[in-house]
Amino acid sequence: MHARTATVSLAAALLGVGALLLPTPHSPATGTGSATGTEAVTGIRTAGARAIGTPAAAPVVFAHRGASAYAPENTLAAVDGADRLGFDWVENDVQLTRDGVPVVIHDTDLKRTTDVEDVFPDRAPWAVKDFTAAEIARLDAGSWFGARYAGTRVPTLTQYLDRIGRNRQKLLLEIKSPELYPGIEKETLRVLRRAGWLERDHVRSRLVIQSFAAGSLKKVHQQRPDVTTGFLGTPAIAHLTSYAAFTDQINPSYTSIGAAYVAAVHALKGAHGKKLRVNTWTVDDAATAAKVDLLGVDGIITNTPDVVREATG
Secondary structure, eight states: OBOOOOOOOHHHHHTTTTSOOOOSOOOOOBOOOOOOOSSOOOSBOOTTOOOTTSTTOOOEEEETTTTTTTSOTTSHHHHHHHHHHTBOEEEEEEEEOTTSOEEEOSSSBSTTTSOHHHHSTTSTTOBGGGSOHHHHTTSOSSTTTOGGGTTOOOOBHHHHHHHHHHTTOEEEEEEOOGGGSTTHHHHHHHHHHHTTTTSHHHHHHTEEEEESOHHHHHHHHHHOTTSEEEEESOOOGGGHHHHHTTOSEEEOBGGGOOHHHHHHHHTSBOTTSSBOEEEEBOOOSHHHHHHHHHHTOSEEEESOHHHHHHHHO
């Protein structure tokens, strides 16, 4: 997905009274997808929110890389920011270190969101896969966003799961660039299982695994057929039936869909026998949020979840 910023809502402006104030929207770079679980959920903890599955249902709002317009993406600070704004669903990206540890970071190199060039000046091109987990743990993943976030770290998946578990949040996890990381599906599932995220209640309503790579989703579905999966992209309508065999969601860019496409997806049942869902990305302004809401999407992935909630809720 491509991340864009929007005007901050009053909720964001007032956020943090008695706690850390989140900054005004930042400009994250390219992004990933979204997804909802197999059960109907609202995605926000706000009184009076409309429930999914009703005729006038508001789309589920997913905090893309956490509240990434207001805190450094894919960090625990962004997760906590989404929590303070009242959002259950957070999206993240997972890759593997040189020693096989899943870490939460979007880019396949460390340059944009850390100080790796200063700490390891002779290690170009600074690919995530070329560094150990201990080396990545030394990097500052917050100063690029703002001085108040200096010293923020790249979390391991284990650390990330612990935090969203404490916050009682839900996870849309993207397996990032699986072609670079043989076995990433198995290792990600191992960490999820060890952290309790493959227990029945999590699998039923708190976890979705997505990817741009159909082959990666097929591996997840084969290894854990109970887990909800989402395909990131816009397959041709003629090919949707083949995707429905191993996924539960089609999660396209908002620029690539119309009402007819959403209806075609909804006409099919996914791998778990439920209607295929559509979650679109990356929508950061009120006008676009209202537009895709009218298309009938089930969810919206956004860096500015408060803006989208106000526009669609």
